[in-house]
Amino acid sequence: MAEDVVLLTTFTNGSKKIRVVFHNNILVWDYERPPFEQKTLNLENMLSVKPNYLKCSHPSQDPQIDPFSFTIHYGVRETLGKWKYKALHLKHSDPLQVVSWIKTLEKQISGLVHRPKSLLIFINPFGGKRNSMDIYTKFGKPLFEIAGVDVTVNVSQRKDQIRDFLINGSLDMFDSVACVGGDGTVSELFNGLVLRECRLKNIDADNINTPLPSPQIPVGIIPGGSTDTITYCLHGTTDPTTAVFHIIFGDSVGLDLVSVYNENNLLKLFASVLSYGYLGDVAYNSDRHRWMGPQRYNYSGLKKLLANKGYRGEVALLTNTESNDISRTKCFENCDTCGKDGNEEVVKSQWRTVSGKFFMVSGANISCACSQSPNGIAPYSHLGDGNMHLVLVKHGSIIDNLRLLLNLSNKKKHIEELPFVETYCVREFCFRSRGSSSRWNCDGEVQHQTNIRARVSRQLLTIYSRGRPKVEQEETGCCGI
Numbered sequence: 001m002a003e004d005v006v007l008l009t010t011f012t013n014g015s016k017k018i019r020v021v022f023h024n025n026i027l028v029w030d031y032e033r034p035p036f037e038q039k040t041l042n043l044e045n046m047l048s049v050k051p052n053y054l055k056c057s058h059p060s061q062d063p064q065i066d067p068f069s070f071t072i073h074y075g076v077r078e079t080l081g082k083w084k085y086k087a088l089h090l091k092h093s094d095p096l097q098v099v100s101w102i103k104t105l106e107k108q109i110s111g112l113v114h115r116p117k118s119l120l121i122f123i124n125p126f127g128g129k130r131n132s133m134d135i136y137t138k139f140g141k142p143l144f145e146i147a148g149v150d151v152t153v154n155v156s157q158r159k160d161q162i163r164d165f166l167i168n169g170s171l172d173m174f175d176s177v178a179c180v181g182g183d184g185t186v187s188e189l190f191n192g193l194v195l196r197e198c199r200l201k202n203i204d205a206d207n208i209n210t211p212l213p214s215p216q217i218p219v220g221i222i223p224g225g226s227t228d229t230i231t232y233c234l235h236g237t238t239d240p241t242t243a244v245f246h247i248i249f250g251d252s253v254g255l256d257l258v259s260v261y262n263e264n265n266l267l268k269l270f271a272s273v274l275s276y277g278y279l280g281d282v283a284y285n286s287d288r289h290r291w292m293g294p295q296r297y298n299y300s301g302l303k304k305l306l307a308n309k310g311y312r313g314e315v316a317l318l319t320n321t322e323s324n325d326i327s328r329t330k331c332f333e334n335c336d337t338c339g340k341d342g343n344e345e346v347v348k349s350q351w352r353t354v355s356g357k358f359f360m361v362s363g364a365n366i367s368c369a370c371s372q373s374p375n376g377i378a379p380y381s382h383l384g385d386g387n388m389h390l391v392l393v394k395h396g397s398i399i400d401n402l403r404l405l406l407n408l409s410n411k412k413k414h415i416e417e418l419p420f421v422e423t424y425c426v427r428e429f430c431f432r433s434r435g436s437s438s439r440w441n442c443d444g445e446v447q448h449q450t451n452i453r454a455r456v457s458r459q460l461l462t463i464y465s466r467g468r469p470k471v472e473q474e475e476t477g478c479c480g481i
């Protein structure tokens with residue numbers, strides 16, 4: 001914990017005089033001449049404090065520290081919850097003042113012990129627009145350098161390499177891991193970490209009756225995919241700079257994960273959505289058009305929408321309450337629902353069965369909001385409440401399907417309003433196909449087994465994020481999912 005100190009000095013910034021106070025871990029500065037604007041900065045939003053260097057007159061010269069000036073590097077949260085990098089340059093004629101400020105602020109920042117110091121970042125060069133490496137170089141590297149985070153980069157050479165590395169490789173040198181990629185890359189990271197923990201603790205991951213162990217290492221996510229739903233739900237934006245700030249700040253949230261089994265084995269864990277029918281077909285079809293980039297989802301989405309296939313099935317679901325009503329609270333930063341102690345809840349769980357012909361069956365672990373679907377498929381699903389929302393969309397006409405997609409892309413609408421959609425808050429569900437079969441879309445990846453069982457593990461992972469801020473969301477692009 002950072003200790004309480006007081007500093008008060010008048011510095012110069014260019015030709016302006018600035019009075020700067022640091023007290024109660026808050027930095028306040030105001031200009032002595034117009035504009036008299038006052039600014040405040042919490043210690044928790046500071047990245048670092050560094051001395052400035054004098055300009056070298058010759059390339060062979062070592063850079064010399066300027067004893068009269070220093071810079072405070074920090075982040076500011078702007079509109080739409082995006083974080084932006086800022087720097088405050090301060091100058092003083094007395095070098096002792098400069099040293100005292102640098103030393104004191106450095107000490108206070110180093111007291112923020114939850115911040116990552118040694119980070120292993122996996123980069124998937126294949127996802128999204130194939131620019132994850134550029135995203136890291138442009139948005140990640142400079143900020144990590146400023147914040148003094150020691151980063152080791154591991155570029156994945158093939159599918160599942162990140163997962164395999166995490167299961168068997170050594171993480172002894174790192175206090176945190178992260179990835180740059182889309183939901184499929186994040187899924188590799190999450191699956192690898194949980195399976196690694198099973199290996200270390202000698203736990204049979206395939207046994208559905210054994211609780212999965214929780215990896216202690218915190219995880220960061222920098223978006224570099226096509227949809228980046230998980231990042232959007234965590235931070236409320238897919239802005240990579242914002243994601244980097246969330247990692248550097250070191251605050252975290254607990255994220256539920258859902259494990260999916262067939263009769264004998266654990267197939268996969270997912271963090272966002274497991275979807276059968278329409279979205280399963282879209283995932284299968286779009287994978288074959290990867291060359292189109294993110295547009296492949298719109299293309300396959302439209303094609304499968306017009307095909308309007310329905311799939312018969314039976315869903316057994318384990319709910320916490322007797323009624324179907326789901327709590328209509330959204331998951332934002334400092335969420336009360338996720339903060340509750342799961343063991344305190346009086347749980348009256350009961351199984352029930354729903355069968356019929358479905359256009360889509362989705363188990364949503366989070367809201368699955370993204371820039372194209374601002375509320376997502378399960379607007380009231382929480383990051384860490386130990387439940388998922390099971391969304392059953394009955395098979396109907398193409399018009400119904402269009403209404404579904406328009407509803408999903410409209411920030412003022414929620415999917416539960418549609419008469420052919422039912423949502424249940426569940427801890428577990430089991431699906432059996434009763435006719436021709438589709439596939440499952442598991443965090444954007446195709447799963448070919450049809451009959452599955454899915455179970456939530458509460459807050460299995462610790463993710464670097466301060467949570468999604470309550471702000472107006474961005475305008476929606478189009479109606480693709």
Ligand SMILES: Nc1ncnc2c1ncn2[C@@H]1O[C@H](COP(=O)(O)OP(=O)(O)OP(=O)(O)O)[C@@H](O)[C@H]1O
Pocket residue numbers: 124125126127128129156157158159160161181182183184185186188224225226227228229443444445
């Ligand atoms: N080096 C690699 N070569 C090929 N595929 C890879 C490699 N590294 C990871 N993958 C796989 O690439 C797939 C796509 O990656 P990712 O999900 O990150 O991008 P995306 O599908 O464009 O984004 P999103 O899932 O957000 O829509 C994932 O299945 C991942 O396992």
